[in-house]
Amino acid sequence: MRIAVIGGGASGIMAAIAGAYNGAHVTIYERCDRIGRKILATGNGRCNYTNINAEIVNYHGENPCFIKNITEKFWVRETIEFFESLGMLTKVENEGKVYPYSLQASAVLDVLRFELERLNIRIVTDFEVKSLKKQSGEFLIESYDGKKEKAQKVILSTGGKASPSLGSNGSGYDIAKSLGHKITKIFPSLVQVKTETTLVKAMKGIKTDAVVSFLSGNVKDKVRGEVLFTEYGLSGPAVFNISRHCGETRDAKIKLDLLPDMDFNSLREMLLKRKELNITLENFFVGMLNKKIGMTVMKYANVLPYSRQADSLTAKEISSLCEAIKSFTLTVEGTMSWNNAQVTSGGVDVFEIDENTLESKIIKGLYMTGELLDIDGDCGGYNLQWAWSSGYVAGESAAKGE
Ligand SMILES: Cc1cc2nc3c(=O)[nH]c(=O)nc-3n(C[C@H](O)[C@H](O)[C@H](O)COP(=O)(O)OP(=O)(O)OC[C@H]3O[C@@H](n4cnc5c(N)ncnc54)[C@H](O)[C@@H]3O)c2cc1C
Numbered sequence: 001m002r003i004a005v006i007g008g009g010a011s012g013i014m015a016a017i018a019g020a021y022n023g024a025h026v027t028i029y030e031r032c033d034r035i036g037r038k039i040l041a042t043g044n045g046r047c048n049y050t051n052i053n054a055e056i057v058n059y060h061g062e063n064p065c066f067i068k069n070i071t072e073k074f075w076v077r078e079t080i081e082f083f084e085s086l087g088m089l090t091k092v093e094n095e096g097k098v099y100p101y102s103l104q105a106s107a108v109l110d111v112l113r114f115e116l117e118r119l120n121i122r123i124v125t126d127f128e129v130k131s132l133k134k135q136s137g138e139f140l141i142e143s144y145d146g147k148k149e150k151a152q153k154v155i156l157s158t159g160g161k162a163s164p165s166l167g168s169n170g171s172g173y174d175i176a177k178s179l180g181h182k183i184t185k186i187f188p189s190l191v192q193v194k195t196e197t198t199l200v201k202a203m204k205g206i207k208t209d210a211v212v213s214f215l216s217g218n219v220k221d222k223v224r225g226e227v228l229f230t231e232y233g234l235s236g237p238a239v240f241n242i243s244r245h246c247g248e249t250r251d252a253k254i255k256l257d258l259l260p261d262m263d264f265n266s267l268r269e270m271l272l273k274r275k276e277l278n279i280t281l282e283n284f285f286v287g288m289l290n291k292k293i294g295m296t297v298m299k300y301a302n303v304l305p306y307s308r309q310a311d312s313l314t315a316k317e318i319s320s321l322c323e324a325i326k327s328f329t330l331t332v333e334g335t336m337s338w339n340n341a342q343v344t345s346g347g348v349d350v351f352e353i354d355e356n357t358l359e360s361k362i363i364k365g366l367y368m369t370g371e372l373l374d375i376d377g378d379c380g381g382y383n384l385q386w387a388w389s390s391g392y393v394a395g396e397s398a399a400k401g402e
Pocket residue numbers: 006007008009010011012029030031032035036037038039041042043044047048049050127128129130157158159160162163166167168169170171172341342343369370371372380381382383384385387
């Protein structure tokens with residue numbers, strides 16, 4: 001069986017290895033000058049390669065349950081065992097995030113490269129696939145500079161459109177479309193969110209734990225985690241996880257609960273007691289909130305000037321401060337661009353893909369993996385897990401199928 005894998009990213013490399021494990025002769029065609037460039041950039045160079053808590057609820061798209069059968073075949077345990085079998089030890093950090101023990105993304109790519117070499121998998125770089133056709137039972141693969149290759153089966157692993165400088169420029173969608181596949185609406189996800197900036201600018205660079213709620217019409221979402229204030233709005237894992245809603249919605253708001261461990265009434269009681277401290281408003285929140293966040297909260301609640309003594313606060317002002325801390329609300333103005341996004345939301349419509357094998361229901365012998373499909377995961381190792389799982393199952397199915 002001759003299998004062509006188009007795209008040498010996480011899912012394509014895994015598909016190639018699984019294909020070879022099952023006896024196929026595999027070639028990877030990659031448009032960049034080397035494979036796996038994006039892997040090196042993941043997890044801030046440490047590669048958060050899976051998450052021990054990964055479940056279907058961590059995935060999104062028009063039909064996230066599509067991944068169920070794949071998770072039963074090759075999921076977190078199998079992924080960790082796979083990397084261990086290649087000699088890579090694992091470290092589990094907070095929130096179930098899994099990294100290579102050396103905390104080097106290069107270790108993940110290295111062990112994969114050694115395995116590709118051991119299995120004699122052919123790698124053709126600087127080969128950007130322009131067109132893919134099926135003729136007389138065989139696939140004809142043509143590059144932009146006119147090179148032609150043939151294969152019996154093809155695994156399309158071109159990724160999405162996020163971070164195009166790392167290889168995935170969205171060309172896979174055109175290839176899938178040319179073969180009759182539908183592409184759902186795509187938009188950047190796991191990306192920084194732009195908001196009104198008058199107040200957030202003053203907190204630029206500060207990280208805090210918060211509950212982040214997204215509010216727009218019927219769409220509501222809530223995540224707790226780290227938020228980073230920036231000069232254009234908000235960043236950090238919790239904001240990334242709600243960013244998929246922020247691209248196209250109008251009149252959307254983000255509400256931050258800046259003291260998630262305390263309810264409104266307990267906070268109110270505490271602030272009433274705090275009035276008795278002999279301090280000015282400038283220092284009213286010191287020891288409770290980051291000082292700059294505290295001062296911005298005062299501004300938001302319009303409880304000023306900072307030079308006032310705390311004991312001058314009225315009951316109404318204390319309530320306004322509680323409201324500002326528990327419901328610090330900002331208008332959403334969109335997201336940063338594809339260049340900043342970690343993943344693509346939307347993609348090839350999964351209703352046209354077999355949920356057991358990842359084979360196209362339109363073109364026999366064509367398989368699809370990873371971010372190209374309309375499946376995207378939360379921040380925290382979930383997207384690479386989907387890449388490994390979908391790659392493994394597609395590679396195995398392509399090699400084993402007729
Ligand atoms: C900065 C950053 C950090 C991230 N960190 C994490 C993390 O820590 N944990 C996590 O789980 N996820 C992380 N992600 C997301 C994760 O990396 C991706 O979801 C995953 O790599 C997708 O794998 P893929 O194989 O589907 O696509 P990709 O990894 O994008 O690979 C696609 C490959 O196909 C090639 N290609 C595209 N078109 C063609 C063509 N026409 N012809 C030939 N080759 C082509 C591309 O050059 C690329 O090499 C991060 C993403 C980014 C951008």
